[in-house]
Amino acid sequence: MFQVCIKCGTPAIQVNKEAVENKLEKELKISARDKIYACPSASCKTVYFSKEMNFTTDELNEAIFFKDTSDDVSICYCSNLTRGEIKNAVNNGCKTIDEVRDFTGKNITGNCKEQNPLGKCCRNSFLYEIEQALGQKPSVFNFKPCSCCC
Numbered sequence: 001m002f003q004v005c006i007k008c009g010t011p012a013i014q015v016n017k018e019a020v021e022n023k024l025e026k027e028l029k030i031s032a033r034d035k036i037y038a039c040p041s042a043s044c045k046t047v048y049f050s051k052e053m054n055f056t057t058d059e060l061n062e063a064i065f066f067k068d069t070s071d072d073v074s075i076c077y078c079s080n081l082t083r084g085e086i087k088n089a090v091n092n093g094c095k096t097i098d099e100v101r102d103f104t105g106k107n108i109t110g111n112c113k114e115q116n117p118l119g120k121c122c123r124n125s126f127l128y129e130i131e132q133a134l135g136q137k138p139s140v141f142n143f144k145p146c147s148c149c150c
């Protein structure tokens with residue numbers, strides 16, 4: 001079902017509840033029936049929402065890459081590989097995900113369903129950050145899930 005953010009109207013992304021529970025400051029069990037969505041807009045304070053709930057960036061236990069544009073935010077949450085580390089690797093000649101993983105030594109993957117704030121593989125956001133660091137200015141953030149690890 002198509003949903004937009006209840007605060008800003010940006011088209012939202014449905015997320016699994018495990019991913020949301022892991023990113024919230026408060027220990028909270030979300031009902032299995034509750035459909036949770038994420039707002040991808042960096043300028044909106046609402047991170048996750050459902051019919052009954054609205055969680056803002058103040059209620060997170062970890063910075064989230066699509067809300068926080070600083071360099072110390074994780075892009076790959078399985079490895080705690082940050083945006084700054086990707087930039088540094090690209091500045092040192094890396095052009096692919098594998099090259100960045102080799103350069104940083106951060107190559108743990110496979111826990112995206114629980115660790116990634118969208119409950120999806122980091123691959124597309126990883127590619128986006130590499131393209132940004134290479135100065136290719138990707139215009140569209142691709143939130144589509146991929147099938148490489150989850």
Ligand SMILES: [Zn+2]
Pocket residue numbers: 005006007008009010039040041044045046
């Ligand atoms: Zn929003």
